[in-house]
Amino acid sequence: MPSADKKPRTLYDKVFRDHVVNESQDGTVLLYIDRHLVHEVTSPQAFEGLRNARRQVRRPDCTLATTDHNVPTTPRKNFKNVGQFVEEADSRLQCLTLEENVKAFGLTYFGLGDKRQGIVHIIGPEQGFTLPGTTVVCGDSHTSTHGAFGALAFGIGTSEVEHVLATQTLITKRSKNMRIQVDGGLTPGVSSKDIILHVIGIIGTAGGTGAVIEFCGSAIRGLSMEARMSICNMSIEAGARAGMIAPDETTFRYLRGRPLAPVVDTPEWKKAVKYWTSLKSDEGASYDEEVFINAKDIVPTVSWGTSPQDVVPITGVVPDPETFETEAKKESAQRALEYMGLTPGTRMEDIELDKVFIGSCTNARIEDLRAAASIVEGKRVAVNLKRAMVVPGSGLVKKQAEAEGLDRIFQDAGFEWREAGCSMCLGMNPDILSPKERCASTSNRNFEGRQGAGGRTHLMSPVMAAAAAIVGKLADVRSLTDQNAVPAKASPKVDVTPEVSDIESDDDLDRILDLPEGSQSHDGSNTAGSSGGQTKFTVLKGIAASMERSNVDTDAIIPKQFLKTIKRTGLGSALFHSLRYHDEGGEKVDFVLNKEPYRHAKILIVTGPNFGCGSSREHAPWALLDFGITCIIAPSFADIFFNNTFKNGMLPVAIPDQPTLERIAEEARAGREIEVDLVNQRINNASGAKLAAFEVEEFRKHCLVNGLDDIGLTMQMGDKIKGFEDRRTLDTPWLDGSGYLKKDKRKGPVQVEAAPVPQTNRGEQIDEPLDW
Numbered sequence: 019m020p021s022a023d024k025k026p027r028t029l030y031d032k033v034f035r036d037h038v039v040n041e042s043q044d045g046t047v048l049l050y051i052d053r054h055l056v057h058e059v060t061s062p063q064a065f066e067g068l069r070n071a072r073r074q075v076r077r078p079d080c081t082l083a084t085t086d087h088n089v090p091t092t093p094r095k096n097f098k099n100v101g102q103f104v105e106e107a108d109s110r111l112q113c114l115t116l117e118e119n120v121k122a123f124g125l126t127y128f129g130l131g132d133k134r135q136g137i138v139h140i141i142g143p144e145q146g147f148t149l150p151g152t153t154v155v156c157g158d159s160h161t162s163t164h165g166a167f168g169a170l171a172f173g174i175g176t177s178e179v180e181h182v183l184a185t186q187t188l189i190t191k192r193s194k195n196m197r198i199q200v201d202g203g204l205t206p207g208v209s210s211k212d213i214i215l216h217v218i219g220i221i222g223t224a225g226g227t228g229a230v231i232e233f234c235g236s237a238i239r240g241l242s243m244e245a246r247m248s249i250c251n252m253s254i255e256a257g258a259r260a261g262m263i264a265p266d267e268t269t270f271r272y273l274r275g276r277p278l279a280p281v282v283d284t285p286e287w288k289k290a291v292k293y294w295t296s297l298k299s300d301e302g303a304s305y306d307e308e309v310f311i312n313a314k315d316i317v318p319t320v321s322w323g324t325s326p327q328d329v330v331p332i333t334g335v336v337p338d339p340e341t342f343e344t345e346a347k348k349e350s351a352q353r354a355l356e357y358m359g360l361t362p363g364t365r366m367e368d369i370e371l372d373k374v375f376i377g378s379c380t381n382a383r384i385e386d387l388r389a390a391a392s393i394v395e396g397k398r399v400a401v402n403l404k405r406a407m408v409v410p411g412s413g414l415v416k417k418q419a420e421a422e423g424l425d426r427i428f429q430d431a432g433f434e435w436r437e438a439g440c441s442m443c444l445g446m447n448p449d450i451l452s453p454k455e456r457c458a459s460t461s462n463r464n465f466e467g468r469q470g471a472g473g474r475t476h477l478m479s480p481v482m483a484a485a486a487a488i489v490g491k492l493a494d495v496r497s498l499t500d501q502n503a504v505p506a507k508a509s510p511k512v513d514v515t516p517e518v519s520d521i522e523s524d525d526d527l528d529r530i531l532d533l534p535e536g537s538q539s540h541d542g543s544n545t546a547g548s549s550g551g552q553t554k555f556t557v558l559k560g561i562a563a564s565m566e567r568s569n570v571d572t573d574a575i576i577p578k579q580f581l582k583t584i585k586r587t588g589l590g591s592a593l594f595h596s597l598r599y600h601d602e603g604g605e606k607v608d609f610v611l612n613k614e615p616y617r618h619a620k621i622l623i624v625t626g627p628n629f630g631c632g633s634s635r636e637h638a639p640w641a642l643l644d645f646g647i648t649c650i651i652a653p654s655f656a657d658i659f660f661n662n663t664f665k666n667g668m669l670p671v672a673i674p675d676q677p678t679l680e681r682i683a684e685e686a687r688a689g690r691e692i693e694v695d696l697v698n699q700r701i702n703n704a705s706g707a708k709l710a711a712f713e714v715e716e717f718r719k720h721c722l723v724n725g726l727d728d729i730g731l732t733m734q735m736g737d738k739i740k741g742f743e744d745r746r747t748l749d750t751p752w753l754d755g756s757g758y759l760k761k762d763k764r765k766g767p768v769q770v771e772a773a774p775v776p777q778t779n780r781g782e783q784i785d786e787p788l789d790w
């Protein structure tokens with residue numbers, strides 16, 4: 019709740035401050051988590067951890083689970099159960115494991131037989147589970163999506179999933195504040211996906227590292243909630259911890275009537291709206307970084323390379339690596355072009371495609387499908403395409419699209435119309451690209467092998483993907499539509515003079531509370547633990563392997579096919595899989611970890627920045643650990659990866675000074691051992707002479723040196739957490755889950771058999787079978 023303190027604060031500062039359970043002198047914060055989304059890939063090991071420690075889920079009423087990554091998107095007409103439906107054994111095991119866990123721990127679950135199932139980041143907002151001013155986490159990097167509501171939403175690793183399940187809190191630190199202001203009107207054919215691709219093109223995939231980005235400005239204000247979600251979704255591709263947009267009338271209108279939002283026109287709704295309206299940055303709040311963009315400069319944008327920052331206007335050409343500033347950038351562009359099978363100077367519009375994918379948590383909401391359908395209506399998919407598919411983000415999006423006849427439009431044009439899931443966004447399910455196949459995709463990552471080993475991804479907006487499907491090549495949507503008008507359904511609602519107003523008085527609030535439905539679619543008792551538990555890290559001496567790469571993503575550290583395990587161990591042989599092995603099998607002799615003495619490396623030195631970017635998969639540190647590497651030294655790290663390493667008794671050391679890092683790398687290249695002394699925060703050569711000093715947060719060091727399990731430590735703060743929860747119940751009663759769980763006076767919230775919610779988020783009755 020707003021405090022009397024007058025220091026101007028940002029939106030992020032406010033939401034963060036409202037969730038502090040405890041703050042230590044070194045700035046380590048125990049943060050309360052309001053909403054926890056769970057999926058099958060990043061939760062099995064967390065539930066196993068709970069079982070091993072005999073812990074319960076603290077707040078089942080604030081936890082919502084679904085299955086999305088592994089699920090086939092084939093028709094579910096004959097669906098009986100997951101065991102029969104999911105053919106691939108590892109995928110099946112992961113889905114079944116989630117089902118066992120949600121039953122055992124009493125969680126609400128939308129399984130494959132439930133129309134509310136879908137991609138975790140689509141269903142949270144759709145259900146009203148995601149609310150302004152909340153903290154939202156999920157073992158998934160695109161949790162940033164939920165920031166569109168003015169929530170502080172971020173991805174976490176599996177150890178942190180376990181921590182939240184057990185304690186409903188996380189141990190964290192304050193992030194920096196970054197503001198990206200986009201002003202003016204968007205030109206025809208340009209959508210929110212183009213805004214975010216443009217932004218990432220400017221600030222780069224490490225541009226937001228360590229920061230929470232607040233998106234603001236008239237262009238952002240003019241966007242619908244769904245369009246805002248696409249922007250916040252990809253803040254992680256900009257390296258940020260989270261993305262946020264201040265809630266406004268558009269937000270409140272979207273939330274009206276959602277099953278888990280406060281009921282409209284009740285005192286609770288009024289109280290909630292009043293609080294939500296206070297969630298905006300104060301006049302004069304300061305930011306560590308600011309970027310200003312004129313919306314007029316944004317054109318339909320596509321990616322050419324293997325990083326989301328590799329973007330150009332569709333009217334542009336494939337860039338020449340020689341024009342890049344540094345040797346490292348030249349090399350990485352060269353490598354990207356080789357992988358993508360592209361030649362510098364080729365017009366983007368001349369690039370022929372094999373497949374088109376419209377889907378993913380970035381762009382598989384109803385407005386995305388409407389926009390794409392408006393482009394393909396009455397046309398045919400180009401004959402050169404092997405496949406064009408539309409994968410709605412949830413069962414409810416699918417149902418709504420069918421009610422509007424969008425499925426027919428797509429199918430008549432030659433698209434496949436599929437069931438909800440992550441599908442070809444990352445290919446953990448049967449929807450994948452074959453090697454060298456080129457795909458126009460509305461997803462968010464174009465990393466090597468992302469959509470299938472050897473597959474080539476071009477990122478773009480739904481209307482651009484639709485245009486590409488019709489032309490058979492990357493295409494400018496503007497050439498398929500009236501140049502002077504935004505096609506009726508082709509772009510999210512854009513309002514150059516947005517209807518944003520400050521709420522200064524009770525009259526203003528009343529006006530907001532009276533908002534009509536509007537034109538927007540309505541889509542839609544813990545065992546106290548003791549701390550003890552992990553391997554201690556004090557001094558590590560050993561062989562170090564050196565890699566000369568930048569932006570090494572977690573997909574490269576451990577590709578998706580290895581995420582199907584339900585264990586933490588056994589991933590070492592798959593570490594850096596595509597860098598380490600040939601497609602046909604057999605080791606690549608040049609790769610450092612295939613050479614002696616580096617096969618026995620205990621330390622990894624990476625000379626380029628932003629190691630571990632992309633996905634939140636804790637499988638990345640698990641694979642390094644299983645290989646034998648417990649310390650990684652690099653100029654900088656992506657936030658989630660950095661956190662995940664500590665949770666596994668590993669030490670990431672940031673050495674931003676390039677000459678110092680080079681000195682350490684030289685020792686490694688010479689095959690000499692190095693020594694990482696955490697206690698004294700020094701890196702030494704084999705004979706003990708100092709090569710570098712390094713920084714490490716006090717609390718993290720304390721846990722590593724003493725081998726402490728932070729869940730156990732947090733549980734010792736049970737009283738403080740309980741106190742916070744009591745206050746939360748008074749201040750924001752709508753956050754105690756009531757939608758799917760009933761409360762028992764003695765036991766607190768307990769799970770009940772899921773009865774059909776009275777209404778879907780679009781107002782119709784649900785009559786489909788529910789899982790339980």
Ligand SMILES: CC(C)[C@H](C(=O)O)[C@@H](O)C(=O)O
Pocket residue numbers: 059060087157158159160173444581632633634635636
């Ligand atoms: C599986 C999950 C950990 C991962 C993520 O965190 O992003 C996935 O959703 C992805 O998009 O790569």
Ligand code: SF4
Pocket residue numbers: 086087137138158160378379380439440443444461462
């Ligand atoms: S990015 Fe792709 S794989 Fe990850 S949650 Fe979104 S749709 Fe699923």
